[in-house]
Amino acid sequence: MSMAEAVLQGEIRAISRLISKIENGEPDALEQLKQLYQHTGNAVVIGLTGAPGAGKSTLTNQLISNYLEKGFKVAVIAVDPSSVFTGGGVLGDRIRMPQVHKNLYIRSLATRGYLGGLSKAIGKTIKVLDAAGYQRIIIETVGTGQSEIEIRNFAQVVVVVNTPNMGDDIQTLKAGIMEIGDIYIVNKADLPEADRTVSDLIKMSQIVGPKHGGWMPPVLKVIAADGTGVPELVAEIEKYYLYASSAGVLSMNKLAMAKNELMEELKEAILAEALQKLQENGKWEECSSQVAKGELDPWTGAEHLLKCLKQ
C-alpha cells in the first residue's frame, strides 16, 4: 500500500510520517500529495490567533471536546516558534490538550525559520489531514509577527483571541486587527474588565463595518479554563462557515488561496532552477563577489544574472 493509500484509510503513522516528509522537504512527499489532492476539500479549517498566552491552546482543547462530542473527526495543528539561534524549540501546546480519542489527531509544528510566523508545511499538512477524513481542522498560530494575517490564506474561519485588560491599548492595537477576524472572543472573561474589552471590540468592529457586505463579526465572552461560552463560540464558527459558503466568500477565497499556493510553489521552483543554473555556470559566485567587493551594485548584478538566465 502506498503512503497516500494508508493516509486515505486514516492510518495515523502514515499521516504522521507524511507530515514529517513535508516538513523536511522530501521530494517524495509531493508524489503522495498529488494522489491525495482529489480527496481534499471536505474539512472546515478554523484558525485561532491571538497574543502569546491569550489562551489559544486551552481554547483549542475546549473546541476539541465540543466537536468530538458532536461526532466529528478533529485534527489540530499547533504552531510554535523555533529558536533563531539553535533551530530547536520546545513545543508545549499539547500540555493544554491532554486528550486521547480515536477521532482526534494533534500535531505540533515548529516555524523552522519560516518568515510568515506559521510553518512552511502548513498548507500541505492541512491537505493531508483533510484527505485523511478530519472534518474540523483547528490551527493554533504563534500569534506574533505575520501569522495573524497569514492564517487567512489557510483557514476558512478565523477566530481572534483577545484577553481583558488590554485597557487603553486596544485603541492602538495593531492596525488591521479588526479586518482579520471573522469572530472575536474575549477569553479569560473571569478576569475583571472583560466587559469593557468586549464593548471596546464591538465599537471597533462597528467602525470597520460588516465584512463581505453582510457579516458583522460577533464578539463573545469565553472562559476557556472552564468551558463557559464555548458552545456559543462553536455555534458562531459553524454559522460563519455557512454564511461564507452561501455568500460566495469561500469560493472567492478559494481562488485567492489557489493563486497563493501556485505562487509559492512556482516561486520556489523557479528560484531553485535559476540558482542551480547560475551556480553551475559560476555566475552566481562571480556576481556575488563583485557585489561584495563593491565593483558592482546589487541591482545591476541582478539584472545581469537575469540576462544570463534568459540566454
Next chain:
Amino acid sequence: MVLQSGEKKIRVLISKAGLDGHEVGAKVVARALADAGMEVIYTGLRQTPEMIVDTAIQEDVDVIGISILSGAHMFFLPEILKLLAEKNADDIPVIAGGVIPVEDIGELKKAGIKEIFPAGSTMQEIVSYVKKLYQERQD
C-alpha cells in the same frame, strides 16, 4: 540547495508519567535538547501510557524520553513498550530518567528501554545519547 528551509530535525517527546507533580527535571531536559537544536514535544505532567504512545505516533518523534519520580517505573515503562508494540511503533526508542533504583535498571533494559538516566546524569550525556539513537535509526 539554497532554498530548502526543509531540513530534517530530531524530534523528541518528553513526558512525565505518574502522578507526582514535579516537572523541573523534565523541563530542564526538554530545554537542553531544544538548545541542542532539537524539536521537543513537551506534554507536561500526569501522562498515561496511552497518552504518551498516541502523542509519540502523532508527532512522529525519533525518541521518547520519560521522566518518572513516583516509583511506578516498573509499571509505566513496560506498559509504554507494550502499547508501542501493539501499535506497530516499537521502532521508536524509549529512554527514561528520574528516580530509578540501580537494581531495576537491568530489568528495564532487558524489557526494551534503551537507556536509563538516573538523577545526577548530565545534560550532555542525555543530548549525545539522543543524537546517537537518532543516528542509529537513520542508518
